[in-house]
Amino acid sequence: MVSVRGLRKRYGAVDAVAGIDLEIDRGEIFAFLGPNGAGKTTTVEILEGFRTRTAGEVSVLGMDPAHGGGAWRDRVGAVLQESNAEPGLTVRESLQLYSGYYREPRDIEETIALVGLGEKADTLAPQLSGGQRRRLDVALALIGDPELIFLDEPTTGFDPSARRTAWHVIEGLRELGKTVFLTTHYMDEAEELADRIAVIAGGRIVAEGTPGTLGGRNSMASTIRFTLPQGTGADDLPAELRALVAGVDGRVTLMTETPLAHVGTLAEWARGRGIDLPDLDVRRPTLEDVYLELTEEPA
């Protein structure tokens, strides 16, 4: 669906996008993740055909978006990062306007229902809440029944419940068989929605993978934390665990790549001594940890 090789975009002396490769398959929800200013929107705007590139090969639905044309735009939908409502038009009228642009649009009422705006169909679009307006944007991108949809930071600035609703709508796109290119700077959003994630920082792809394996997350060390009772110190732990101690700061922290085995050893030792470890917790690195590590500015 989307294939990018060595994409580069230079503004003045700065490479906003410094040579990236991407490959997105049909039916996939692909998340393009990165902090503000990392080159996400520049990349998306090149893929949408709004910006020219400095170098590299780009193919979207088998065409170069720089020469997309009407027949190509018929098959692509875009939810832009910032776009106001159509002035003076209701939800339904906005969709009537956009549906007229396509030869074979989706059904208007069905599309309104799909994004959950059924009760707001006759409300003037500028009077909708931020979350509702974003869902109208999704409906406008969907009305032409595109194969591929770009969603540029669809939930930025939303409260948690509006985000949940928006996520539900995006999940619905998967059921329609659409391919989705999602940009976001929210880790949890990518984790919740995406089949595959690429992380961009400073114009380069720094990691790519599924939410479970991104950045080697599946093989990264887990942490085991617990507080020892009075009179017992980290030195009293069995040698096997003592070697794993990463810190003693009120609580003992162990770092391990085989958390299950070591929790077993710890449990046996504690039981043997007749002590309890009521605040024991075992934690895998979150995607957030991975992301922060990947996108950290070099000091």
Added chain:
Amino acid sequence: MTTAAARGPVALVVHQARFDLRGFLRNRQARFFTLALPLLFMVIFNGVFGDNVVGPGSTKASAYYVPGIAALGVIAASFVNLVISITAQREGGILKRRRATPVPAWVLVGGRALSAIGISLVVVAGLLAFGRVVYGVKLPTSALPGIAFTAVVGSLTFCVLAYALSTVIQNEDAAQPTVMAIMLPLYFISGIFIPNINLPTWLQHVASVFPVQHLAAGFRHSYLPGAHGVGIVWSDIGVLAIWAVIGVAVALRRFSWLPKTASA
């Protein structure tokens, strides 16, 4: 149901114009500046100066002001309203979102121009009828096609100039003051607010370069004593056309569908 796009480009332009018109009619501010303000100017200038006599032909000033304010009405509908609205729609990402669909760019511009021309014709008809009924300023029936033609050419010219001017305006807050800074002096020197026969010659020459005076003169021609024919003054139409060409050239070179103040 076949869609506008399936019925061809003309249907698509009409489709776009219908929705642009609906948006305009629901915008209180646009309605006031386009429909009410020209009428207000008409009442004020005719109330203050209407019974004076203008120029060597001893024309009553009201016969001078009615066509002049009609020109202002066309400019309000096609230029002032459009510059503000295009800039706001560009900065709000609305133009960009429309361009992400298969609709051709010229359809969006054409639909906008068509709605502006429609509004201009209604405004001109209303102002001239008001002048006829309230101030007794008569117009020969034979001049109506010429007036309509001049209104369409004038509206189209100012639409194109609106697209051209919007390219140098950074954001919607700057649109209204910029338009006013350009138009107010032109209204004063182009015979809209004061008969330009009262101006120094050099200022008359300055005014004759710009399209405002020629649109007003085009409308005024049929009101002059002894006017006959269809009422089209080709020299005035010619100057308007030259400005339209300049506008198209600037717009084609500089017009962007993307917000100027975009985030990275």
